[in-house]
Amino acid sequence: MKQSCGSPSSVTDARHSYRRDCVTLNKRERYSDGLRWKLGINTNPCVQLRKGRRCVYCGFLNYHDPIPPQKVGQVFTDIFADNNLDEIHRLEIYVSGSFFDNEEVSSASRLEILRLIDESGVSEVLLESRPEFITDENLESLANMVDPERVTIAIGVETMDDGTRNKLRKGFSTEDFVRSLNIIARYGMNFQAYLLLNPPAINNDKKAILDVISSSIRIVKLTEELNCNLVLAIQPYFIAQNSLVANSFAKKNHIRPPWLYTVALTLKMLNTMRARTSSNWQVILGNENDNVVPLMVSSNYSSDGYVCSCTETARKYLNEFNISSKRMEENIDRILYSSCDCKKIWEDQIGSKIGESHW
Ligand code: SF4
Ligand SMILES: [Zn+2]
Structure with missing residues (x-):
């Protein structure tokens, strides 16, 4: 799950009818032939926080004055009215945890938002949820409003290793995730899996690469069996302010985000793997432009x-x-064939040699 909700918005002036702190993330990034718009809304806290059990890496603590679930639809309507959608190819909606959690977004608000999306020219929409809220009932009402092919449901799977995910205190199992994936596939929607590269429960670049590759192999196989379109979103772990990792054990345990060489090598391996599989899955790379610090x-x-x-x-x-996929391959090689001295240190850590300089 993306680390949703946090810092105040950048879309504001006096004429806006929604409050400044309703929007926690408002970023447009180049994506495919257009833009992707990451829009975060300050809803009630994620269910994990409500139960007092947040994920160890989650830095999402700013719950000052959240929007009541019944009002989220109206806020979204106002934001849509104030923004130019012409170049938006993909809209990504982030709430405080799960779009399908009634405590965050009421079902009436959800329908209002889905109606707006359906009427907009935005070709793709991404909605995030924890597995427990991905139910037949929720996806059926979604499929009745928006063409399922335009919809991607994203789950922060993080890893397919239950032991590692438990150490992250994610609060669901691989079995829970697979059950949700079956429902997503049944309604003909697309699926996006977030995988965390080198989370604190691993904190070892070599093991981190192996974990992402083996998790990817399992997820690709599952989606192929279910005939479900897949995007793997690789998120290099970063330490977020206010997270348990930042507050307590980062220094003591020498927790460190992955090397950039590790990120590049993982992407290269996934590209090779993609070329060898029959289904048409994609890989995207996440960044730290999130709604946490x-x-x-x-x-x-x-x-x-x-x-x-x-x-x-x-x-x-x-x-x-x-x-662009062409530039992607060139850029990965530019990183992996760097002549910088630090590459040797990384190679020693992962126990593998990569090659000569292109820089
Ligand atoms: S699921 Fe975990 S990472 Fe996502 S918002 Fe909830 S506590 Fe944070
Ligand atoms: Zn260097």
């Missing part, structure tokens, strides 16, 4: 443990990953 993000590191000076360039290459 990042304290430490994926980087390359020098021998003294500080962020290496090549980091900026490598990040620039990775930022272009979602734009």
Whole structure:
């Protein structure tokens, strides 16, 4: 699950009818031939927080004055009226946890939002939810409003290893996830899985790569069997302010986001794997442009443990990953064939050698 809700909005002025703090995320990024619009709405807290059990990496704590579930539809209507949608190809709606959780978005609000989406020219919409809210009832009313082919349901699966997910305190099992995936497929909707690369429960770049690859293999197989379109969203772990990791054990346990070489190598391996499978799944790369405050993000590191000076360039290459597949392959190679000294340190850590310089 994306780390939803947090910092105040950037869409505001006096003429707006919705409050400044209703919007927690408002970012447009290049995507395919147009833009993707990430829109976060300040709803009631995620069910995990309501139960006092949030995921260890979640930095999403700002619940000041959330929008009541019955009002979310109206807020969304006002935001839509104030924004130009012409170039938006894909709309991503983030609430505080789950779009289908009635405590966050009432069913009437959901229908209002879905009607607006249906009438808009936006070709794709992404809605996030924890597995427990993905029910026949919820997806049936969604399918009645919007063409299911335009809809992607995203779940923060994070890993297919139950032991690792339990250490992250995610609060659901692989079995729960598979049950939800079956429902998504039954209604002909697309599915997006977030996978966390090098979460604190792993904190080892080599194991992190293996975890994402083995999780991806299992998810691809499942979606192929169910004939469900798949997007794998690889999220390099970053330390978020206010998360349990940031507050308690990061320093003690030397928790660190993955190297950028690790990100590049994982993407390269997934590309190779994709070329060898029959189904047409996609890979996208997440970033720290989230509605939480990042304290430490994926980087390359020098021998003294500080962020290496090549980091900026490598990040620039990775930022272009979602734009074009040709550029994506070139950029991955530019990172992996870097001549920077730090690459040797990374190679020693993962126990593998990559190749010579292209920079
Ligand atoms: S599911 Fe976990 S990461 Fe997502 S909002 Fe809830 S506590 Fe945070
Ligand atoms: Zn370097």
